[in-house]
Amino acid sequence: MQMVINNLSKSYGEKLALDGFTYSFRPGVTAILGPNGAGKTTLMNLITDCTKRQSGEILYDGTDILKLGREFRKRLGFMPQSQGMYEQMTAQDFLAYMAEIKGIRKKTAARQIRELLSVVNLENAAHQKVGGFSGGMRQRVLLAQAMLGTPEVLLLDEPTAGLDPEERIRLRGYIEKLAVDKIVLITTHITSDVETIADEILLMNHGKLLFAADRAEFISGCGAGSLEDAYIKRLHTL
Numbered sequence: 693m694q695m696v697i698n699n700l701s702k703s704y705g706e707k708l709a710l711d712g713f714t715y716s717f718r719p720g721v722t723a724i725l726g727p728n729g730a731g732k733t734t735l736m737n738l739i740t741d742c743t744k745r746q747s748g749e750i751l752y753d754g755t756d757i758l759k760l761g762r763e764f765r766k767r768l769g770f771m772p773q774s775q776g777m778y779e780q781m782t783a784q785d786f787l788a789y790m791a792e793i794k795g796i797r798k799k800t801a802a803r804q805i806r807e808l809l810s811v812v813n814l815e816n817a818a819h820q821k822v823g824g825f826s827g828g829m830r831q832r833v834l835l836a837q838a839m840l841g842t843p844e845v846l847l848l849d850e851p852t853a854g855l856d857p858e859e860r861i862r863l864r865g866y867i868e869k870l871a872v873d874k875i876v877l878i879t880t881h882i883t884s885d886v887e888t889i890a891d892e893i894l895l896m897n898h899g900k901l902l903f904a905a906d907r908a909e910f911i912s913g914c915g916a917g918s919l920e921d922a923y924i925k926r927l928h929t930l
């Protein structure tokens with residue numbers, strides 16, 4: 693299981709949103725840090741093929757994902773940064789609907805939905821409409837949705853944005869539990885969200901990958917005491 697990205701670029705008009713991004717993702721949690729507009733969401737949109745790339749390649753176990761098409765999408769789970777939810781649907785119905793879109797058989801879907809609702813602690817709210825959910829409950833449904841079909845590659849774009857500290861810690865725990873044996877990419881502006889769970893840390897700015905290292909090296913390699921310190925230090929020295 694390996695996802696290799698070579699020289700991937702994407703522009704919106706004159707704006708180069710992603711500039712020659714190259715990295716090999718392995719199983720484990722990779723955190724992608726960087727200021728607003730760094731290109732993090734653009735990278736995820738290119739991996740989901742929601743956005744057309746200008747140049748470069750994304751290889752999954754050696755084959756470009758454009759060639760794999762549906763075969764790759766089946767192995768992909770995505771929790772987007774901004775998302776519309778079907779307010780009138782119950783959590784259970786929403787997950788069943790997403791499972792159908794993903795082409796998961798009804799029986800398998802029913803089992804997975806039951807298991808996932810339990811993992812994200814929403815069993816008791818399964819039959820309530822998502823329109824009445826708090827931010828944290830919504831993020832949990834969306835995380836469960838991304839996990840349908842037991843993906844090998846999981847993309848989480850700011851999964852904890854807008855959550856209170858307790859909900860954040862809870863969601864982080866779920867992510868850690870669900871990340872086993874997967875290539876997990878997670879973007880966040882809250883460094884403490886990934887400080888304990890990330891194996892690798894990537895730092896991006898202006899569409900470029902500035903620096904990548906394992907968590908210990910990322911922090912102590914620049915003499916920082918925390919990931920937040922290291923982020924600031926590295927961002928301003930690279």
Ligand SMILES: Nc1ncnc2c1ncn2[C@@H]1O[C@H](COP(=O)(O)OP(=O)(O)OP(=O)(O)O)[C@@H](O)[C@H]1O
Nearest residue numbers: 704707708709726727728729730731732733734735
């Ligand atoms: N659909 C679009 N049309 C035009 N420009 C876009 C579009 N999407 C992104 N951009 C631009 O591309 C750059 C990268 O944006 P992107 O959303 O990838 O950043 P990000 O790192 O995810 O930022 P944030 O931390 O704010 O989510 C920005 O300059 C942004 O304005």
Ligand SMILES: [Mg+2]
Nearest residue numbers: 732733734773
């Ligand atoms: Mg973004």
